[in-house]
Structures are given as C-alpha cells and as structure tokens.
Amino acid sequence: MNTKLYNVLKRVSKNIKNIKCNFKATSYKNNICKEQFNTNILEDAWHNEKVSCIIEKRRKSQNTNIDLSIIIPLYNSAPFINKCLNAFINQETKYKFEIILVNDGSKDNTEIIVDKYIEKYPEFIIKINQENQGISAARNNGMEKAQGKYIAFADHDDWVSSDYIEKLLSTAYNKNADIVKCGYTKMINGKISLPECSADKIYTDGLGNDILNVPGFIWGGVYKIELFDNINFPVGYW
Numbered sequence: 001m002n003t004k005l006y007n008v009l010k011r012v013s014k015n016i017k018n019i020k021c022n023f024k025a026t027s028y029k030n031n032i033c034k035e036q037f038n039t040n041i042l043e044d045a046w047h048n049e050k051v052s053c054i055i056e057k058r059r060k061s062q063n064t065n066i067d068l069s070i071i072i073p074l075y076n077s078a079p080f081i082n083k084c085l086n087a088f089i090n091q092e093t094k095y096k097f098e099i100i101l102v103n104d105g106s107k108d109n110t111e112i113i114v115d116k117y118i119e120k121y122p123e124f125i126i127k128i129n130q131e132n133q134g135i136s137a138a139r140n141n142g143m144e145k146a147q148g149k150y151i152a153f154a155d156h157d158d159w160v161s162s163d164y165i166e167k168l169l170s171t172a173y174n175k176n177a178d179i180v181k182c183g184y185t186k187m188i189n190g191k192i193s194l195p196e197c198s199a200d201k202i203y204t205d206g207l208g209n210d211i212l213n214v215p216g217f218i219w220g221g222v223y224k225i226e227l228f229d230n231i232n233f234p235v236g237y238w
Helices: 003-021 025-029 032-037 041-046 081-089 110-120 135-145 164-175 209-213
Strands: 068-074 097-104 125-130 150-153 179-181 184-188 191-197 221-224
Touching: 068 081, 068 135, 081 097, 081 110, 081 164, 097 110, 097 135, 110 125, 125 135, 150 164, 164 179, 164 221
Parallel strands: 068 097, 068 150, 097 125
Antiparallel strands: 150 221, 179 221, 184 191
C-alpha cells in the first residue's frame, strides 16, 4: 500500500471512530459497534502479520524512592522538546520523579538538546538511544528502565500544567488507584482546536457504560507499573 492511499484511509478511519464515539452505550453493550467498526481494516492492510503484546514478566523496580517514571519517545523532536521538558522539569510537587527520554534514531539536533538537559539535570533525566523502530518500541525500551511506582507517557509535542504530577499522584496514592486519567486540551499553532476533555469519576468493581466516555489515550495519566509486568506496546503499531 502506498503512503498516499494509507493517509486517505487513515482519515476515513478517524471519521469512523468519531461516529462510533457518538453511539449510545447500549450499542456497545450489544456488540453492534464491534461488528460494524472494529474490523481494523486499515491496520490489516498496512501490516502483513499480527504482533503480540505479551512478554515474559518485566523485572521489578529496584528504586522505591521514585514515585513516577515519565517516558517520552523522541524522533526529530528539536522543535518541541524544550517546551515539553521544561513543563515537566518545573513541576511543583513533593513527589520524586524521573524523565526517561528515548531517542528513536532522530536525524536532527534532538540528542544535542537532550544532552544539554542531562548536563543540567543529571539526577532525574535518563537518555536511551535506539535505532529507529517507532514509538511503540521506544515506549517499551523506556519501560525497561523505569524505576517508579507509577509510570506515565508523554509525546514530544505535549506540555503539562505545573501541578500535573502533584494532582495525578495525590489522587493515585489517596485512592490506591491502578489508573488515574486527566483532562486535556488539543492545540494547533498555539490555538485551542478542541475543548478541554475531562473525566472526574471513580470506577471500582466493574467499569460500566460510563467508561466509554473516558479518553483512551496512553498519555494524560499515570498507571501502576505492575500493570505492564507482562505487557508491551505492539511494535509497528501506533
């Protein structure tokens, strides 16, 4: 499949997902949407084989002093990385965290910028270099180095509020939560393109239909690292 056709199908797939999100929860319950939309046509066309997410048990964290490991994959990230890193470095929090930067074979000045940050903040910034393998492989390699009790993911063009870690981890510890998600705002060229999306409910025994309204992105939240004991992101997929 050529790139142009793939991009067209990608846009079509996105529109279908938007339609799917507007269906009532009862449709999901009756598997109507699953049958109609979850056929993964685009991914089947792009990949010739399936990729497993299951791995042998990941090693346990040794450094229990670290509350949170933040994994940020980087690829040609020079235009974005300063704003992203500064947002995490300037967190107002009592919690101890580490930032794991995975350079996925960048061809620009990404590594030079990262090295300058490491010189200034060697105590909590870690760099991993790898040949270009994609964002899933970068996240997997980051998880192998993570020492935190909780783990978080960010993309190179993300930035967060100064109380991001404090609020997420305070909620996580107070509720002994496996997962804590937060709201987000999508911006293009410095302007808000989508309104803030948020979720303020607690789910315990059984998620219920309301879970369909919670954003499913891997970024924008924290996760107990044990949830990834034997799980990887499937390499080659987004």
